[in-house]
Amino acid sequence: MKYFSLNNREHTSNFENAVVRGLAPDKGLYFPENIDKLPASFFNNIQNLDKTEISFEAIKSFVGNEISNSALIDIIDQTVDFEFPIVEINDRIGSLELFHGPTLAFKDVGARFMAGSLGYFIKKGNLGKITVLVATSGDTGGAVANGFLGVEGIDVVILYPKGKVSEIQEKQLTTLGKNITALEVKGTFDDCQVMVKKAFLDSDITNERKLTSANSINVARWLPQMFYYLFAYKQLQKMDKKLVFSVPSGNFGNICAGLMAREIGLPIDHFIASNNANDTITSYMETEEYKTKPSVATISNAMDVGDPSNFVRILKLFKHDHAYLKEKFSAYSFNDEKTKNSMREVYSETGYIMDPHGAVGYLGLQKFLQTNPDYYGTFLETAHPVKFLNTVEEAINNKVAIPDSIQSLMEKQKKSLQISNYEDLKGYLLS
Ligand SMILES: Cc1ncc(COP(=O)(O)O)c(C=O)c1O
Numbered sequence: 001m002k003y004f005s006l007n008n009r010e011h012t013s014n015f016e017n018a019v020v021r022g023l024a025p026d027k028g029l030y031f032p033e034n035i036d037k038l039p040a041s042f043f044n045n046i047q048n049l050d051k052t053e054i055s056f057e058a059i060k061s062f063v064g065n066e067i068s069n070s071a072l073i074d075i076i077d078q079t080v081d082f083e084f085p086i087v088e089i090n091d092r093i094g095s096l097e098l099f100h101g102p103t104l105a106f107k108d109v110g111a112r113f114m115a116g117s118l119g120y121f122i123k124k125g126n127l128g129k130i131t132v133l134v135a136t137s138g139d140t141g142g143a144v145a146n147g148f149l150g151v152e153g154i155d156v157v158i159l160y161p162k163g164k165v166s167e168i169q170e171k172q173l174t175t176l177g178k179n180i181t182a183l184e185v186k187g188t189f190d191d192c193q194v195m196v197k198k199a200f201l202d203s204d205i206t207n208e209r210k211l212t213s214a215n216s217i218n219v220a221r222w223l224p225q226m227f228y229y230l231f232a233y234k235q236l237q238k239m240d241k242k243l244v245f246s247v248p249s250g251n252f253g254n255i256c257a258g259l260m261a262r263e264i265g266l267p268i269d270h271f272i273a274s275n276n277a278n279d280t281i282t283s284y285m286e287t288e289e290y291k292t293k294p295s296v297a298t299i300s301n302a303m304d305v306g307d308p309s310n311f312v313r314i315l316k317l318f319k320h321d322h323a324y325l326k327e328k329f330s331a332y333s334f335n336d337e338k339t340k341n342s343m344r345e346v347y348s349e350t351g352y353i354m355d356p357h358g359a360v361g362y363l364g365l366q367k368f369l370q371t372n373p374d375y376y377g378t379f380l381e382t383a384h385p386v387k388f389l390n391t392v393e394e395a396i397n398n399k400v401a402i403p404d405s406i407q408s409l410m411e412k413q414k415k416s417l418q419i420s421n422y423e424d425l426k427g428y429l430l431s
Pocket residue numbers: 105138139140216248249250251252253254255302303357358382383
């Protein structure tokens with residue numbers, strides 16, 4: 001499959017090179033040249049397909065013949081070896097739980113698929129050592145650390161904003177050691193993301209080290225996030241209403257993967273980007289003017305993003321047609337108080353515990369359904385509530401059971417290096 005840079009159509013790449021580079025040489029995000037629709041027979045037969053078969057059909061045209069079918073199936077098998085259930089909240093709303101993987105957040109899918117693909121290309125070719133640079137506002141870091149731990153030929157360097165991730169998130173990305181290094185940045189997630197993108201264009205660094213990204217800018221991190229929308233559809237196919245998904249959004253990679261799943265034929269009528277106080281896209285939908293805003297800290301910290309990377313891909317998917325975008329895509333923002341209230345209400349009414357990100361997704365869905373009675377809605381529960389223990393326990397006024405894996409993680413020693421600016425990052429990468 002051929003990809004091109006969204007900054008300049010002339011910059012093209014195959015899948016392997018897009019994965020190995022992360023970002024195009026002009027700093028643009030890669031986008032597939034062709035998007036093939038899955039045949040109607042795939043959806044008619046979906047009840048008879050398992051997770052690996054569904055994922056393989058969805059991704060194979062994006063990979064082309066660059067990974068052999070049997071290797072691709074192995075990578076997918078290892079990527080989706082946990083459950084993706086939809087839990088009913090009421091007769092109009094379900095929660096698609098994406099937190100049953102090893103780091104308890106939806107990022108495990110993309111991180112594992114990318115680790116498998118990059119590992120395959122390293123083994124096959126003569127690529128030498130690769131440094132995977134990643135910026136995280138909380139969950140990507142842990143998932144990438146876990147997915148790439150011990151992968152031959154890869155060093156991982158994770159940048160995270162100091163004091164702005166939860167205690168469990170920080171432990172997940174700072175305690176593994178081996179080929180994983182965590183850099184604690186004095187600043188916001190957006191600062192981390194800017195530094196990562198700058199490093200790709202810095203020839204002093206790229207002459208010394210081969211760099212790629214494990215953020216959703218990388219097609220191998222972004223595209224497999226389509227899988228769980230298809231798994232969800234398998235569970236929802238029986239519904240006799242139109243379907244809408246509400247996606248708690250920060251960097252917009254997750255919702256953009258859902259929109260790509262729709263593009264390959266998934267019959268989802270509408271998508272909602274549910275945001276916290278970081279409302280760059282909510283404002284864009286009202287004004288049609290894209291104005292980045294400095295990110296503000298919220299209780300749904302992994303969505304504290306002021307300049308979401310993937311929105312350009314969404315505009316491309318909608319061919320820059322604002323009227324078409326508005327018909328199929330809504331964006332709403334909610335503050336922390338509303339988020340906590342919804343966690344409390346849903347818990348007291350149903351006993352279901354939402355994490356703060358899922359709660360923002362729930363709020364967006366609730367708002368949409370108020371004026372759209374002919375839909376059945378699913379919100380994505382993107383992380384396990386235990387990852388935000390204090391916030392959740394305070395909101396529901398009750399204790400959350402802590403899994404054994406988290407108990408032992410909390411006893412491990414955090415190891416990180418402190419950096420303040422780009423020069424510090426450069427110094428580290430050249431050292
Ligand atoms: C728990 C959780 N929910 C939602 C998001 C937002 O997802 P995206 O950045 O793909 O919009 C993130 C971070 O990516 C997250 O970690």
